[in-house]
Structure formats: structure tokens, C-alpha cells
Amino acid sequence: MTMVDGSQAAELREEMIGALREMGAIRSDRVAEVFRAVPRHLFTPGAALADAYDPRDAVHVKRDDRGRPISTVSSPQLQGSMLEQADVRPGMTALEIGSGGVNAAMMSWLAGPEGHVTTVDIDSDVTERARRLLDAAGYEQVNVVLADAENGFATDAPYDRIIVTVGAWDIPPAWIDQLAQDGRLVVPLRMRGLTRSLELEREGDHLVSRSAIICGFVAMQGAGANRGQLVQLRGTKVELRFDDGWPGEEVPDLEGVLDTERAEAWTGVTIGGMESFETLQLWLATAFPGFGKLRADADQRSVLVDDDNMWFDSAVVADDSVAYLTTRRVESGVSEFGVHAFGPHAADLAEVMAEQVCIWDRQHRHGAGPTFGVWPLDTPDERLPEGIVINKRHHRVTISWPAATTAATGQGNQEQQEGE
Template identity: 70%
Template sequence: MIRALREMGAVRSDRVAEVFRAVPRHWFTPGAPLDKAYAPRDAVHMKHDEQGRPISTVSSPQLQGSMLEQADIQPGMSALEIGSGGVNAAMMSWLTGPEGRVVTVDIDPDVTARARQLLDAAGYQRVQVVLADADNGVPEHASYDRIIVTVGAWDIPPAWVEQLAPGGRLVVPLRMRGLTRSLELVREGNHLVSRSSLMCGFVAMQGAGANGGQMLPIRDGKAELQFDDGWPGPERPALEGALDTSRVDAWSAVMVGGMESLDLLQLRLATTFSGFGRLAADEDQRPVLVEQGCIFFDSAVALPDSFAYLVARRSAGGSELGVHAFGPHAQDLAEAMVEQIQVWDQRYRGGPDPDFAIWPRDTPDDELPDGLVIDKRRCRISISWPPTTNRPHPHNIPK
């Protein structure tokens, strides 16, 4: 497992490799087969809700390793984990050493009881387990040199920022326009700035920090668009009959390989189009959405009466990216999305990532950097793309 994590780049330092050796994962995943507990890319689901959806997991080693590298926990530090499970708190405790302090907090009494039992059995009695809504942090043990959030956060509560010690670091999987990235954040003046970011996925936060977004049904709910931060505009889009219009197909002449991540492309679309959302559809809608031999991705953009989504068609050299669209303004929307696919290919493919910053909720617009601003309940998030020059990519189809 550790060798695989190093090859993936999830583990880069000897200290993080050693903490994986020192804390046996299977102690914290009772009932899971060993090959599942130690699968580098797999999370282990520990609790489900009434609909069978996971609400408590032990994160994958790949994600744990990446976030521990982001946190850079040193001996003697005070650290807070938001979202308990046991194994991550044990690893944090090993990294802080006997002179350090680790607090782990969760809103679910079943989760905290299990974490307490497993930590004690594994010899990590000094980890403090707190049952509380982490929206308020854990003020009685503040301040913290490191705060690691291990549930999907839609917002950044002021308490998390206030409880950071000077020079502290917050590592949080933050959901922005339906896309979640683990941000390594440090204080700069009155706000936080990102030093690194990586694509990830987590179960959603419960309690005061929960946010379910908005669902827009299409064709009697057999397809739907999901919007993370409310409707794209002042009024709810009207797309119920859109799939009954003629589909518009547009192709970008940009090729991708089978294992290439489209994370930055999705982020580029999300920061360019105010109507960015995620498309979900029943299997019987696939013939309407794509032709045989094509695939569609859940990245979508909506106007009040039209919507479009990212697709790919396979060929001998890989897959060509394109856009399918429905509605009265399908052609214009498809062409605009294709243009952004080409911008991603020419300027941002393979990096650089945009810069993320977390600002107080009352920050005036003229104090924010250029780029997209997402207003949450308790903060403002700015996402700014660095300037780049056009660069040819070998996967492009000759024009």
C-alpha cells in the first residue's frame, strides 16, 4: 500500500510513510477484509443512513496521505480533526508525538463512541474525542496549529479560522460549484489563502454546516441538474421540455487519454459559467443524451431555457472532448463551452491550478481579486486563474 501511495504521489515524505506503517488500518475498520482496508484508493464505509448512503467512512489511504502531506503535522503541535473515525486521529497523534495534543470531534454519538473504543484499543488514549457540532470548532481546547476537516464542507465557519493558532494551517475539503477540493489554507492578513489544492470526495457535513443544494428535474425527474449554490440567476430555470428539442453537438478537436484527469477542465467550466451544475440521468435516458460509442460527464451548464454538458467520443487516438446541448439557445451555449475546453487545453492543461482564498463574509467587492467570487453563508471564496501563455498540446487533433 505504501509503495503504491508513493507511486501515486499521495505520500511524498518519510514521516507520512512511517505513520502508515505505525498505525494498522485494519484495527479501525472492524469487519472489513484486509485487502479492502489496505486498498490504496478505497474508503471503507462504516455507517449508512436510512437510504443506504454512507454517512461515516474511513477515508482512502490515498486521500489520507495527501491531506497529511498538506497538513505537515510536526511533533509537539496541537491538532484538531473535524469528522471522527479513529484511524486519522491516531495518525495525527503519532505525528504530534507524546508532547503534542490531538482533539477529534463529530456530531454523531455512534461515530464518537466507536472512535473512542478503537483509539483506546489501539493505544491512543491521549486523543481527546468530543461529541459536538463542529460548526463551532472545539473552543475549550483551542488554539490549534493544524485543523484537518475529514467531511465535505460547503462553507468555512468563522470559528475554524478564529481557532487557528498564529502560523496555523487549515486543511479542508471545500465544495465549490459542486466540485470538492482539499485546500491547504494559511492566514494572510484578514483572510486565508491556498498553498495547494487537490481533487477529492467526502461524505457531506451534517448539522449547522450542511447544505443540500438545489435539484432541477428534467423530463419528469428522469434527468436532473444539481446546483450547489442556488439557481443560476434570479429565477428557477425552466428545462422540463428541453430534452424534447433537437440536440446540438459541438466538438473541440481536443483529445484526452483514458486515464487523464479532467479535474481542471471541470473547474475551468465552473469558474467561467454562472450556470454550472452537475447532470444526473437514469440509464434509459442515455440514448437521448449520447450516441453509442460516446460517454457523457456530469459537468453541465444551464441557461434559463437551455442546458449543455461535457461529452467525449472514442477514437483510435483516445477520446475527443465535445459538448451536447438542448434548448432554444443550445448552439450558442455549446459553442461557448467548446471554446472553454480549448482554453483549458491551450493554457491550463496539467496546471497551473487557480488560486483560492477565503474572505470574511462582509469583505467589499473592491477588496477581492479578479476572478470568480462564490458567496457562502459565512464567507466569500475567490478563485483566480493565473495568467498563462498558449501552449500546444500533443493530444490535439491537427486543425
């Protein structure tokens, strides 16, 4: 690399660190320093320097035969947030699940010469690339392992920290078994189609979240992969995905529901153009058993919303009808939340969903968000906290909102069964 390139990389790196501090992705001097110390561009060969140091964007390094990313170098924003969650300290033993190279290098820098980092991936192309780039960057001490991370890596356990950098639908028992008693697991866990990076620590026989950050990752491959369940509204052009499976016994037949008259309900709840509403999606996912994610081809947009309006993939099914979140502009930079619905009971469902948006606005919009728990699969209902229960392959996941908010909806305990 030429001196000009090195100078440009250093300048871009400082700009990135400043932007990450402003976003809140970097909160500590140690995490700022690791971004300064580890040359990110060495782990994204072929990418432009500006792309390597873009604070918000990931760099895709491998795609499947359909062109979908299956291996990426995560965005600095997400890496910074997860490293802050993990708090890797000098002398620690740490495991990364999902290899890319740069994150393992940063974990190794944080763990210091007395620490030890292992990174595991199921894809030989990924591990070979990680090994090559780590060696070239001076991080030969990182242990790179080719394996299905469903089983963790017992050889170097127990781990003070485990950071998962692929989208996990469940938490395999091996990850918890290999976690030190006072260790911390940071994992992007997918719940009802929504992924949150959870900072998890032990409380007795289960794990409890200390923080949760909205995120997105390529899905885990191998034994930990999950198919979910699709329900078609208009063939493959418009579909609903239920990540944890349909919650009832009989999957609804909604084919053709979009041919009915569309109902609308507007909430009076407004939002600015740059304001996050990720807790709203979580609230709807816990308020409605039939919560799913809506996907539609571009040529179906006019069916879902009018011109200048937007639709979002947060959707709800109740019996024979479906509703989804939308917005309309009310003034420059400000939009109003609404609900569109189709089906025989569209108007009623739209009003019910709109009311939940209003409840979120009144009682949770500016709150801390829910607490997440990961419990053994045989945990009886009476031991679980109030809220929604999602039964997965290995564990029961709970999502619990503050008591006053939960009581306001009367939702109580809901149970979502795995749908494999």
C-alpha cells in the first residue's frame, strides 16, 4: 500500500470513529482505540477505502448462487455496538461465532497478549480467508476453526465472552455450556422475524439481557438454520413470513385476501424522518400472536399503499384478515402512523392494531424497552416472567415489558410454538 493510501485510510478511520461516537456505537475510549489500532481495510481487499470505512455499511465478501450475501464484514456501527456490549478485557478467553477476520482481530487486541481468541465458521472459504487476512495483519495468535458453530468449540472453553456475528434463530446448549459462569454472550437473536443483539448474562439456570440493539445479520447455516413458515397472500408476489412458525394449529389460507377492499385506520401518532421506532415493531410482535413479516414484489406496491405513503413489513394476521403498518406524510419531515388491512374483518383488525400503536406511543415510546430471557426448554410456565413466550428448538425465550405497560394491554402470558 502506498503512503498516499495509508494516509487516506488513517484519515477515513478517524472520520469513522468520530461518526461512531456521535451515533453512540462507540461509548468507551478502549473501543475507539481498537478501531484506530486495527486497519479495517486490510480485511476488505478489493473494496474501496471509502466503503471499508463507511460507518454504517457492511462489506459483502461472499454471495450464494442467487446473489444473496452469505458472508459479510459487518458495519463498523454494528461491530462497535457489539464490542461495547461484550466488554472484552485484557486476559480474557473469547469465542467468535462467524468469521470475517476484522472482528476477531479487534477482540484479540482487546484481550491483549495474555488473552486468547478463537473464531469459528462453517464455510471453508470464509475460514481460509480469515486466516490469510489475520496473518497478513499481524494477528497470527487468533485461532481460526472450520466447524459447525452449533457445537461451539469445546477445546478452548470456558469462554469469558462469546460474540455471535451471524443471525441466530436459537441459542444452542453448547454456547451456554462453554460460557464461563460469570461470562457474557452477545448474540443477534431472531424473534418473530425481528433481530436484536442481546447482551446476555446468567441468572441461575437461565440468561437475562442487559441490553438489546437492533441489528441485521446473514442467517446461520448448518444445524442452527431455521426455515420459518411462509403464507401466501398473492402467490409468491406477496407473502408473510412467520419466523417461529404459525402460532395456531391450522395455518390460515389467505390467498386472494388482497382482492378484498382495503381498510385504513390512522393513529395521530407522528414520527420524524430520522427517528427510530424499532420498539414499536417489538411491541406489535408481543401484542399480537399472529405477528409476521410482510414481503411484496415492487409491482404490488400500489395494492398496499397509495402514492407518497410507505408500508412496513410489520404485519398481523387474525383469523381471515391481515393488517400491516404504514405511514403518510403530514408535513415536511413528519409522517403519521397508520394501518392498512384486507379481509372480511379488515376494518376491525385495522382499528385494533392502530390502538396498539397508540399504546406504544403513550406508554413505551421513550422507555428502555423489554427484557429478554433465555430459559431451559423444560422450564414450567409458572416460573416464567409475564410477557410473551417463544418456544424454540433448544430454549424458551421470553420478552417482558415493564409491568405498567404490559398491564395496560392485558396481554398476560402468550405462548408461541416453534414451527419447523
